Amino acid sequence: MDGAEIEEVYEESQDLKPAAHFEVSTSSEVRAEDEVLSYPHEIPPPDDGFLHVCAAIDPNMPDDLKDNVWAQVCMMLEKVDLDDETIAYVACAFYCVMLEMEKFQQKPFSYSMLTILKICSVSVIEFFDKLSRWVQIATSSKKIIDQSHKIESSLSVSFVIFKKLLPIFRSLFQFVGSDSDSSFDSNDLFATIWLMTIIMKKSLPAEDLITSFHLLLCVVEWVYKDLCFHGCEEHIEPESVNTMMESKDGVRVLEVLCRSFDGVLLDAKHFRTHWFNQKRETILPCLDHKDLNIAANHKQYLTSLNSIYQDIMLRKGELDERMFLPEDAANVFDAALDSSAIELLRRGSTDSRFADAELLLTMSTQNCLERLAEVKRSPVRSDAKSYVISSQQLRPLGPITQIDASATSLQRLNPIVPSDYKLEGSALQRYCLQTKDNPLSVLELNSYMLGERFVERVAAECSDREELYDPSISHSPDEHRKAMTMLFYVLVEHIVLGERKQNPERDFQGLLRKEEFLSAVFCCAMELVLFVQESERAFPWCLEVCGLPAISFQKIIEVVIRNETQLTREMARHLNKLEERVLEELAWTHGSPLWTMLSRKPNSVPTCEEAWGNPKTTLVVSPNKRMRYEVDSNNMPQKRLPPCSAQMSFFSKLYYLASLRLTDICERIRVDDRGRRMMWTLLEYILKEERSLFTDRHLDQNLLCIVYVVCKANKADVSFVDIMSHYRNQPQARSHIYRSVRVDSSICPSNGTSRREGVSSGDSSAASSQQLRSHSAVGPSPEKPVSLDGSVPIAVPTTPEPQSTASGHHVDLIVYYNKVFLPRVEEFMRDLSENSTLASLTPMPARRIPLGTPLKRSLSDKVTVVPYSQMSYMQRDTNTIRYRISQSPSRDFRAINRLLSKNRPLYRIAGAPEVNPPLGYRIVI
Known part of the structure; x- marks a missing residue:
């Protein structure tokens, strides 16, 4: 591809014009790492427009910040022609420079990004659009790219939560105007709820949509009960009072909100008990948590909440989410605006910050979830919806x-x-x-x-x-x-x-x-x-x-x-x-033929290495050994595996499924290599020696217990609740999996360990057992187990041993862990923690990527990057010279030139076929 073609592709993909020219030093005497872009002129002094923007932001702006931002703008001007979009890229330059100078140095931003955007007259959607181009053209660091995705995702979640707040607020409260500066009106009430929500949202372990929505419900319930307790009848919607007081137990705000606005009641109660009530005093120390009394203290509360959020926003380098607050809360009570929060924001004020509402059109719920998945999960999987799909099962797209x-x-x-x-x-x-x-x-x-x-x-x-x-x-x-x-x-x-x-x-x-x-x-x-x-x-x-x-x-x-x-x-x-x-799940039910198959001979459960065809021996192949490969019609090397039975195939897929789910959780809670090896070693031990733990149970129930017991053995600061919170991000996760675990009838939350399922070793110390035990709580269990389709299945007799017919009942996962799982693996875990070296532990298998379907990552609509196809072992040269542009010294490049000149034939006899001598080196640039 020549220079003209490169420029054409560049223009189409970036929608920007290339600069006139730039010069690169071609002196062969200069080391490559010392070569830099030589601009035809020095960086000019800042122009009047840039100085006017800086003065509007802060007349006393530090010179180093101003100079660095201007240098970034000049660098971009040298690379592309910005036309009339320079002011938008000035805002991007401010953001990137403040990230490098302040946030990455553990310092808060000097200025609010929303203030900078208002001064530059740049909408938020335009800022995100230009910022994504900026980080690509300027080849920014991964930290800047990740941070830009993070602030956009956080704003997307906040927008969805704000749309949820509007009908909730109108259903519980009625409009109260302002009689004086000191009166407590609907504007103050709405601002208080929103500020409390976005402040606490910044302290969540992960700003996912479901958890943030439950946080909003807890805040609304807290404020509503406070207003009812202090007799603020003017703010309370009269129709909501009868609904809330249906039960003699008191005001059932959270239950009514979950039922009316699609919340998950059990998860919301669990979140309120184990996070919201425990964290709110630490996160919001400015409030009186014993007697909130918002109506009497609203001025003081709003001042403190605004100050706390301002500090958090500048420390995190995010956009000011107070932009959603309308100037007139009366618009919240206009039912005609329910269909579009965009129109609501447009009518809220004529202030220029509400012109940014156009960005929200692109931040629908689905788009929000997709962006969160890209940031929170590593890396994008081709099997995100189904963990067992393979390359042979992909179908070409046909006409719809x-x-x-x-x-x-x-x-x-x-x-x-x-x-x-x-x-x-x-x-x-x-x-x-x-x-x-x-x-x-x-x-x-x-x-x-x-x-x-x-x-x-x-x-x-x-x-x-x-x-x-x-x-x-x-x-x-x-x-x-x-x-x-x-x-x-x-x-x-x-x-x-x-x-x-x-x-x-x-x-x-x-x-x-x-x-x-x-x-x-x-x-x-x-x-x-x-x-x-x-x-x-x-x-x-x-x-x-x-x-x-x-x-x-x-x-x-x-x-x-x-x-x-x-x-x-x-x-x-x-x-x-x-x-x-x-x-x-279904293969492990009582009476499944799987149990008969496994009981026919000892050691019937293969290890992962055996089920996958002993992959360790095929990773590194000696040149003297014959390679077990065949070539298909596409000339792609395909591994030839020995034939396997249905049992081997079953466990091969089971191990693959377990490895994907365990790897996902380990990445989320940051488990080291030793912890992962311990988890996989324990899983293989359970399948071979304690496989009755799988009877009438879900695979994920045991996987979650494996993760927790290894974390406890390694003294990691991870609770069972944290693990289940991360588990809910997996596509197959359902709440009944950890709320309804089948156990023997002798197990109940109040009694001791089961005589049949929970047989613990007699010499295990009480201290060790207490160390591995979980003291968390899942919350109230459902009365009956619920299947994936929402139906209530008929009770089936169950037992840890397939031969037994004793009936059982259901408990939550933590009870199952303490009463059943831990006693069965406690002794093995003790030996694993104390006597096992890293080399003796079984490594967790890596995810297999089929050769026919390389993972693709689209950078834009017209550019796609795919992995370079690997050469077979016999095609690889043993001697390789690598040259990295802008990193390797120039003498390496001269050595490559000498090598090519050495192997180029000096002459060829006319009529004789040209014979290319075998190259002794492979050159990689």
């Missing part, structure tokens, strides 16, 4: 067509099932006719019996209910049965033909007669029909109809996705979520 609501199941399954598909004359029938014992009758009988079960089950459910349940399925079960049968034949056909290509010598006649295989395929067809019809019958309803164990269904999912190339992305993603559900 709107499906008619009246379309039949077969029409919705196109192009998987062609409209003219018939079993007679199909490839499946031809294959069956070629076998010694035609299995076609077995296929037809199996599909008929399972189809009959489906129709009978739907009819029975409709007769048991007064109103029609799931009308999309219940209206025409025979039609859906036909669609399932046709899809069943298509899936079997594609599986047999696809696998036959891979194994031409294999006879699939026995497979086509195997009831487990046929039932699993039909169950998969049934689930896909229910999915495209958006049925209310959620998984594992299809397993109950077919009488199929969950682990048998899990075996067929990868086979179906691999061989059915016409599955849409949504279908493949849905099947992967079902496989994840089986791996984490």
Whole structure:
């Protein structure tokens, strides 16, 4: 690519014009690290416009700050032509310079960024837009880039919380005007609530949307109760009083707010008890927490709160979120403005800071969550929605067509099932006719019996209910049965033909007669029909109809996705979520065939190294050994693994799932390498020696206990509540996972350890046990366990040992940890902490990135960076000369030139083929 092409791409991607020219020193005698950009002129003195801005900000602005900002502006002017946008980049320069000079030096900002933006007449959205370009063009440090993302995310959360506050405020309070300067009006009340909220939000462990919303509800409840206690009837909405006083227990503000404004009551109560009530005195020392009395002390409170927030804002280098406060609180009570907080802010005041409301159009809730995910989570994963999706399961994007609501199941399954598909004359029938014992009758009988079960089950459910349940399925079960049968034949056909290509010598006649295989395929067809019809019958309803164990269904999912190339992305993603559900929970239920499989022989559970095909031995390969690689049609090296059983495949996926979830939590709570190795060693120990801990329980329940017990053993300052708070950021997290854990009936929060599940070693010391015990509390447990679809499942007999039939009940995760989990692993953890070296611990496996799907990170709409494809070991040269532009000395570059001249042929005989001598070095620039 020549210079003209580079300039063209640069103009298109950055929407900026390149500067006229700049000169680079080309002297070969100067060391590369001493070479700098040589501008055609020295930095000019500040112009009048820049000096006017500085004077407006502060007439006594320090000269070093002024000079550094001007130098940054001049540097940008040399790189690009800013046209009329120079003033916006002056604001960016102030921000970056204050970050480098003050925040990164643990000093507060000298000036508010919102004040600078107002003086520069730059809207907030324009500032963020120019700042993102600034950090790219100026090649700013990672600290500046991260900080710019952080302040934008914080402002996004605050905007969403502000929109939530408007209807809440109007439902609880009524408008009170100002009679005098000393009176307590609605403006003061609204400002007090908002200031308390944004101050406490800055002290949250993570400024996520859900926690911030619960914080807002707690603040509103606190203020509302205070006004009611001190008889401020003029501020209280009369209609809200009757609602709040429905119970004899007193004012139920938080419950009513959660019910009316989509809050999670248990999480809100837990947050209020374990964070809000404990932290508010420390964060807000200016308030009288014994008797708040806002009406009498509002002037003093507002002065102190503004001072505290001003200090926090300057210390964190963030934008002033007081910009959301309207000048006239009467606009809050205008119900016509509910649909748009933008219009509300525009009407709040004619002040120029409310012109920044245009930025809020781009800060919707979804955009807010996406930006938070980019900042809070490391690095962006291709499997953020499903932890088990692989590169073979990705589907190309096809044309998006709107499906008619009246379309039949077969029409919705196109192009998987062609409209003219018939079993007679199909490839499946031809294959069956070629076998010694035609299995076609077995296929037809199996599909008929399972189809009959489906129709009978739907009819029975409709007769048991007064109103029609799931009308999309219940209206025409025979039609859906036909669609399932046709899809069943298509899936079997594609599986047999696809696998036959891979194994031409294999006879699939026995497979086509195997009831487990046929039932699993039909169950998969049934689930896909229910999915495209958006049925209310959620998984594992299809397993109950077919009488199929969950682990048998899990075996067929990868086979179906691999061989059915016409599955849409949504279908493949849905099947992967079902496989994840089986791996984490359904495969471990009492009575699962998994327990029979594991009881057949000792050491039946493989280690992660064994399940993954001994990866350690393939990471480093000696040149003298033959490499176990094959080349596919795309000439990409593919690792050839030995064949594995269904059991090996199950544990391979289970280990992968556990490693992703553990790694995510470890990154969030910053666990070191030794702690991660201890967690993984403990997980393998439990699976091999104490696997009954998984019976009738969720994988994540044991993973959270593993994380906590290792943190306690290493004396890390992490509570169980903190771990669960970070866990809730994972896509599969549900509150019932840590609020409802199945235990033996002898376990209850008040009794001792279970005689059957909690057998502790007799020689364990009481001090050690107390050290590892958790003293946190999850909060009130739900009365009944709740499934993922919100239904209340029927109680199933459970026990830690699969052979037992004793019933059990549910407790929260911390009770399970103290009463059941800790006694079973306490002795092993003691040995692991005291007697294990780092080398003896099993390392946590790294996330596998398939060669065919490199992670991509888009920097803009037109520029994408992808990882450079790695060469195979045999293609790598042993001798390499590396040269880093602007870092390596110039003598290295001269050595490269000599090497190239040395290996260039001096002459070539006419008519003879040119023979290039093998280079002894590989040059990397």
